[in-house]
Ligand SMILES: Nc1ncnc2c1ncn2[C@@H]1O[C@H](COP(=O)(O)OP(=O)(O)OP(=O)(O)O)[C@@H](O)[C@H]1O
């Protein structure tokens with residue numbers, strides 16, 4: 001796989017393709033980040049972007065993980081002291097998940113977001129951005145139903161982080177795209193207080209997983225079922241066993257099932273195949289024996305044709321997910337001991 005393929009595999013969107021191709025021509029030492037509101041426990045949504053960071057690390061990028069403590073505070077996720085404590089827990093889980101400790105820089109937002117130049121730059125963006133624009137950027141990020149003033153400052157600061165961390169590429173789930181678009185439009189128009197380059201950076205967005213039980217809407221940790229590093233092997237098996245996984249999809253039918261995604265296949269595609277060379281589905285001899293897949297497409301085709309039964313696919317998915325999650329679970333156990 002060449003650098004461009006590795007950088008962009010499983011990305012839903014890159015902005016712009018031309019800029020990302022230029023990075024792929026010489027990725028060594030380029031800087032990329034994902035920012036996370038510290039929430040204590042990594043869930044499968046965080047893991048998707050972390051998997052992309054692992055790809056980028058392999059391609060030669062320097063990875064920055066922003067533990068966005070100030071942003072979590074602005075999004076009403078707790079007191080500042082509580083947020084700082086959960087950030088520390090999250091850092092260890094990212095390393096356990098497979099990020100290379102020597103090539104990953106962890107930065108707290110509060111390390112630079114309270115500096116005078118940064119604060120003045122935020123104010124400059126407050127002057128140049130309409131209320132409507134900031135609110136739209138936050139639509140998929142804002143916690144709670146009521147927009148607060150803090151929710152309007154939040155996306156402006158996120159747009160500025162990309163400048164202050166001297167990044168060459170910003171990565172996030174597709175829910176971050178409007179903030180990234182705000183970055184691309186507003187930053188080049190700034191006067192700016194600092195020596196950083198006020199230039200728009202390319203962005204890469206990872207997919208949003210569908211709800212595990214229904215395949216409709218977004219998998220969410222506050223409602224519905226999600227997989228996290230707190231889950232035991234038995235929890236994972238139970239959750240995956242209950243997941244929506246229709247055996248076949250008939251494109252001609254207007255049955256409701258066709259509007260749903262298949263979360264089991266999504267997790268195979270975005271979380272499992274990028275981390276394992278091959279996937280083995282164990283089956284008793286009487287049902288045809290083990291199946292081995294080198295790529296996602298052949299597994300999906302077998303599920304579609306009926307060669308692979310959903311129950312067998314789910315069993316394998318639970319095993320592979322457990323393997324990915326086990327080291328982080330161990331870290332949590334040690335922290336709580
Ligand atoms: N369904 C999903 N699929 C992929 N990534 C997701 C998903 N949900 C959240 N993320 C990612 O996980 C990170 C945390 O997002 P967020 O706090 O919104 O998730 P959450 O804990 O599920 O929140 P909520 O309970 O409000 O839905 C973000 O980086 C986001 O892009």
Ligand SMILES: N[C@@H](Cc1ccc(O)cc1)C(=O)O
Pocket residue numbers: 034035036037066068071141157158159161162176
């Ligand atoms: N907006 C991100 C968190 C974040 C904060 C600041 C950033 O610079 C980047 C990302 C989220 O929804 O989780």
